[in-house]
Amino acid sequence: MALTIAGLSKTYPNGVRALDKLSLTIGNNMFGLLGPNGAGKSSLMRTIATLQEPDEGTIDLDGLNVLTQKNDVRKVLGYLPQEFGVYPKMSALDMLNHLAVLKGIARAGERREMVEALLQQTNLWDVRKKALSTFSGGMKQRFGIAQALLANPRLIIVDEPTAGLDPAERNRFLNLLSAIGRDITVILSTHIVDDVRELCPRMAIIAAGRVLLEGSPLEALQALDGQIWAKVVATDDELRALEAELDIVSTHLVSGQHEIRVFCASSPGAGFHAVPSGLEDVYFLQLSRHTKH
Ligand code: ADP
Numbered sequence: 001m002a003l004t005i006a007g008l009s010k011t012y013p014n015g016v017r018a019l020d021k022l023s024l025t026i027g028n029n030m031f032g033l034l035g036p037n038g039a040g041k042s043s044l045m046r047t048i049a050t051l052q053e054p055d056e057g058t059i060d061l062d063g064l065n066v067l068t069q070k071n072d073v074r075k076v077l078g079y080l081p082q083e084f085g086v087y088p089k090m091s092a093l094d095m096l097n098h099l100a101v102l103k104g105i106a107r108a109g110e111r112r113e114m115v116e117a118l119l120q121q122t123n124l125w126d127v128r129k130k131a132l133s134t135f136s137g138g139m140k141q142r143f144g145i146a147q148a149l150l151a152n153p154r155l156i157i158v159d160e161p162t163a164g165l166d167p168a169e170r171n172r173f174l175n176l177l178s179a180i181g182r183d184i185t186v187i188l189s190t191h192i193v194d195d196v197r198e199l200c201p202r203m204a205i206i207a208a209g210r211v212l213l214e215g216s217p218l219e220a221l222q223a224l225d226g227q228i229w230a231k232v233v234a235t236d237d238e239l240r241a242l243e244a245e246l247d248i249v250s251t252h253l254v255s256g257q258h259e260i261r262v263f264c265a266s267s268p269g270a271g272f273h274a275v276p277s278g279l280e281d282v283y284f285l286q287l288s289r290h291t292k293h
Contacts, residue, residue, distance in 0.1 A: 001027065001028055001061075001062060001154050001155060001184070001185045002025065002026070002027055002060075002061075002062060003025070003026040003027075003048070003059070003060070003061050003062075003155065003185070003187075004024075004025050004026075004058075004059070004060045005022060005023055005024045005025070005026075005044075005048070005057070005058075005059050006023045006057055006058050006059075006060075007021050007022075007023055007056060007057040007058065008021070008022045008023070008044070008047065008054045008056070008057030008058075008059065009021050009022070009054060009055050009056045009057055009209075010040075010043055010047065010052075010054045010055055010209075011055060017208075017209055018040040018043040018209050019040050019043055019044060019047070019054060019057075019209040020040075020208060020209035020210050021057070021210070022040070022044065022057070022206070022209055022210060022211060023057075023211065024204055024211055024214060026185065026187060026202075027185070027202070028185050029181055029185065029186075029200075029201050029202065030177065030178065030181035030185075030186045030188060030199050030200045030201065030202075031185065031186070031187050031188065031200060031202050031203065031204075032188050032190065032195065032196030032199065032200030032202070032203035032204075032217070033045075033187060033188065033189040033190070033203070033204055033206060034190060034191070034193065034196050034203055034204070034205050034206070034283060035189075035191065035205060035206040035207050036191055036207060036287065037191055039191075039206045039207045039208065039209070040206060040208070040209040041159065041160070041189040041190075041191075041206065042082055042159055042160075042189070043209075044189075044206075045079075045081075045157050045159045045187070045189050046081075047059065047066075048066060048077075048157060048187070049077060049079040049081075049157055050066060050067075050070040050073050050074060050077075051079075053067070054067070061073055061076070061077075061155065062154075064076075075151070076153055076154045076155060077153050077154070077155050077156070077157070078147075078148030078149055078150065078151075078153035078155070078156035078157070079148055079156070079157045079159075080141070080144040080145060080147075080148045080156070080157070080158040080159065080161060081159055082159040082160045082163075088131070088132060088133060089131045089132075089133050090131065090132060091128065091129045091130060091131055091132070092119065092124055092127060092128045092129075092130065092132055092135070092143055092146075093115065093119065093128040093129060095132055095143075095147075096115045096118065096119065096143075096146055096147060096150070097111060097112075097115050099147050099150055100114060100115055100150050100151075103150045103151045104151070105150070105151060114150065114151075118146040118149055118150070119146060121146070121149075121176075121179075122142040122143065122145055122146045122176060123142060123172070123176070124139065124142055124143060124146065127139065136169065137164050137165050137166075137169060138165050138166070138168075138169025138170070138172060138173055139169075141161050141162075141165065141169075141173050142172075142173060142176060144158075144161070145158070145161075145173075145176060145177070145180070149180070153184065154184055154185065155184065155185045155186075155187070156180070156184060156185070156186050156187070157186075157187045157189070158177065158186065158187070158188050158189065159189045160189060160190055160191065161173060161177070161188070161190070162174070162190065162192055162195055163190075163191075163192070174195065174198055174199055177199060178198075178199050181199065188200060193278075193279050193280045193283050194279075196217060196279065197217060197278075197279040200217060201216060201217075202214075202215065202216055202217075203215070203216075203217050203220075205282075205283060205286045205287075207286075207287055207290050208290070210290075212286040212287070212289075212290050213282070213286050217279050217282070220279070220282045221277050221278070221279060221282060223282075224263070224277035224281055224282060224285075225277060226274060227263055227264060227265055227277070228249065228261055228262070228263060228274070228275050228276070228277045228278075228281050229261070229262045229263075229264055229267060229268050229272040229273065229274055229275065230259055230260065230261050230262070230272065230273060230275045231259070231260055231262070231271045231272045231273070232254065232257050232258070232259050232271075233257070233258045233259070233260055234257075239251070239258055239260070242260060242262075246260075246262045246264065246268050247262060247263045247264060247285075247288075248260050248261070248262055248263075249261045249262060249263050249281050249284045249285055249288070250280065250281070250284045261275070261281060263281070263285055
């Protein structure tokens with residue numbers, strides 16, 4: 001599977017430029033699309049999912065023109081939007097069956113097999129007869145994946161799926177995505193760095209509708225090796241002084257005290273110790289370089 005996005009731009013009627021000549025190539029496996037709120041992730045996801053038009057640019061999915069051959073694209077694509085709003089009193093089983101009919105899976109036997117397999121795969125078999133309206137956040141997201149997988153898509157797009165899940169539900173959901181990602185391409189859009197770190201062999205960081213970095217999270221981490229330094233700062237004055245002078249990646253509270261992380265080729269000064277780089281360092285550095293330019 002290859003998805004090639006080239007020169008995609010979108011300005012909404014209110015003047016917001018959500019996508020700014022964005023180009024990106026996505027191959028097999030899990031691809032993480034990481035960016036802060038407002039970066040343009042949902043706009044990009046909706047455009048790939050054939051739900052909105054860009055002003056300019058092209059998207060090619062294995063030879064299909066996504067912008068013009070919408071029906072062909074929809075046959076091979078599953079989409080879990082950020083707000084999957086339909087949670088009626090209908091049971092998971094009935095709803096999935098209903099959605100399968102809408103997807104054009106006409107033969108009852110084939111449909112039953114597919115629906116049952118998906119309920120098993122997403123670990124919803126035991127609750128299949130319960131109303132969707134009673135589902136927890138994690139169960140709803142797993143149902144969202146089940147519906148996105150109807151009709152064997154080659155590509156599924158999930159938009160901010162772990163926001164609002166508790167740690168156990170998030171874990172279960174990420175495991176499910178990772179299992180799916182072994183067979184088909186999954187684009188995971190998220191502002192949560194750990195989602196990408198845990199799941200994605202490739203990623204892009206985007207902000208203001210542009211790609212800041214594209215590649216493998218591991219390589220991005222290695223590029224920072226030995227250049228991230230940490231120090232616990234005693235006073236606000238010291239913090240301000242260091243902020244003025246150093247390339248600070250992030251400031252965290254550790255037991256009520258500020259710990260700063262700094263990007264520097266060699267030790268930035270007394271009290272700093274080298275720490276292993278994390279994907280969060282990669283992310284924050286990219287974002288801060290982007291804001292400075
Ligand atoms: P993300 O998913 O990364 O949070 P979005 O694609 O939702 O980013 O939004 C990108 C920018 O476009 C934001 O500034 C957002 O407010 C704006 N935006 C998104 N959808 C619309 C819309 N339908 N009309 C006007 N502005 C929009």
